[in-house]
Amino acid sequence: MSQPSLVTENLTIRFGGHVAVNAVSCAFNPGELTVIVGPNGAGKTTYFNLISGQLTASEGRVLKGGEDITRLAPSARSHRGIGRAFQLTNLFPALTVLENIRLAVQARSGHGWRFFSPASRLGALKQEADQFLQATKLSDKAHMAAAELPHGDQRKLEVALLMAMEPDIYMFDEPTAGMSLDHTPDVLNLIATLKEDKTKTILLVEHKMSVVRALADRIIVLHNGELLADGPPDEVMQSQIVRDVYLGSSGEDAA
Incomplete structure (x- = not known):
């Protein structure tokens, strides 16, 4: 198996006494589109900000192609393909x-x-x-x-x-937020086209389950800054704890 393109190891950030992301470890692979879901305040965008460099981790590491980029500025991470x-x-x-x-x-x-x-x-x-x-x-x-x-x-x-x-790694934070129904398919089709390039890694924060179902190869679920579930879409979405507590019993359009 090829080396992961991106890895977070025990990634953590604290704001005062609040732990916004708590020891999240994940490996992301080329040719894979991972959707990150969870309720409001779960830490999804904060986790994204740690990966792309808008925030600096309190603990843990971000590795890109095996290189430790945890302390690099966003511009330097961009030049390295994020x-x-x-x-x-x-x-x-x-x-x-x-x-x-x-x-x-x-x-x-x-x-x-x-x-x-x-x-x-x-x-x-x-x-x-x-x-x-x-x-x-x-x-x-x-x-x-x-x-x-x-x-x-x-x-x-x-x-x-x-x-x-x-870039080698594409990161989209709710790409269809605020879009009309007419424009949404255009952006989703663009992401689907990017997904065809198996050298690329795509991370997507999304709350619309219709988007998740259409694009995801893998889902990770965050709650209170912690990794709750990680796996294939059907497996994660059928998990009772995920459906009942984080996606709602219907599994539809929860944040």
Whole structure:
């Protein structure tokens, strides 16, 4: 079996006397989409923040490809292949859709954030950016400012930015939150397409069971910051303690 792409070992964070994430150990593998579920306050987003570097662990470690990245800043983790999308879109609102994606391609290629580059280089960057526009069905909105996009298209643009960075590990925090029923399938289809690349690892925080059923290879359940369950979707969702206490007796749309 191949080496896990990402491992958390006894990952813990305390805020004063409150333990928000308590000794969570998990290994995540290439080609696997893991959905993290649990009630509000369970520690899902805090756990994500520990992995991506927005928070620093009180105890434990985060390993990426065997390398200890526990003390690295979010930017350094990004350069090592961890891509994170947030519940709130994280875009350059005044720039066009194309410019947002071009800057992501430019950053990933190591040329920094310079606008004043040779025309040939800009042409190559635009050509590459166009591929991500097409993949996310945003080509017809390429010259709109990101701030002018409907919420659903902003979420698609955020996925496009992640794709342009070409991470090994994709992290999505409730990617369909606040989206209309019309736009939700577009984002889910994008994630499903990413899942086809078996070199990638995908982590997804989600509370909609319809999304979980559609995408998950594996579910982990957090409660009070602790790992309650970890396994195949059918096995976890049929667990009585998970259904009764954390997902609700119906198992539908609990946070």
